[in-house]
Amino acid sequence: MNNIYGAYRNFLEEHADKARAEKEKAYLYSELKHYGVSVWERRKFFKKYEAELSSLNKNEMLKMVNFYWTKPSHEERSLALSILNLHKDKLTLKDMPLIEKLMRESKGWAFLDSLIISIMPVMFEKDPQAYEYLKKWIKDDDFWVRRSALLAQVLPFRANKGGDKNLFFELATSQFDESWIEDKYKDPQNRKRARFFIRKAIGWAIREISQKDPKTAFDFLKKHRGEMSGLSFREGSRKLPEDLQNQLTGSA
Secondary structure, eight states, X not given: XXXXXXXXXXXXXXXXXXXXXXXXXXXXXXXXXXXXXXXXXXXXXXXXXXXXXXXXXXXXXXXXXXXXXXXXXXXXXXXXXXXXXXXXXXXXXXXXXXXHHHHHHHOSHHHHIIIIIHHHHHHHHHOGGGHHHHHHHTTOSSHHHHHHHHHTTHHHHHHTSSOOHHHHHHHHXXXXXXXXXXXXXXXXXXXXXXXXXXXXXXXXXXXXXXXXXXXXXXXXXXXXXXXXXXXXXXXXXXXXXXXXXHHHHTOO
């Protein structure tokens, strides 16, 4: 582990881009240190050590994930999630406390999309009890946690294999009332971000459903058009077949 850590730290310092780091930090609203190393460059590093990292047993892997997650930079925490994803088939419901910890500390889509969207489908497949976490997350005071509940099934929906669409629709419908955002977030910028990311997540998940099961997505959009935001509706409907889009817009 120490050899890889030393190599990664040297790699980050050698490829650091201060201007890129400042822009990235601002774009992500990040409180972490940023080296400004591109995702493409980091993937090249990861590929070089992938075989060695793949050979870790579960305890070694979890130790390394926790090791990197405690580091101060965005790039080091990203490596933690890459390692976790490499071994996601080893995870079970007993590992959900770790998943929840990482989720709550992610504070943004850049980490959450690599964590929740990628790993939760594995948990659902191994144990349907994992769906219960979504019912809890959707009531959380942190909008990133609610967003995680909404997006945890996008890969099963995309593949039209697994997932619980009825549960997703229940979760999505519960978010049409946004009064909790006004109560929780006093800063106008945070309110704006909360509304945007929740609305976008609803639309994203519906869009994934629509590409393999357009009738189900259409029926939900038609029924709830007057309740959901314009952003959710536009995102959710834009991949529907043209005839169904026309029906929704009233031009058919």
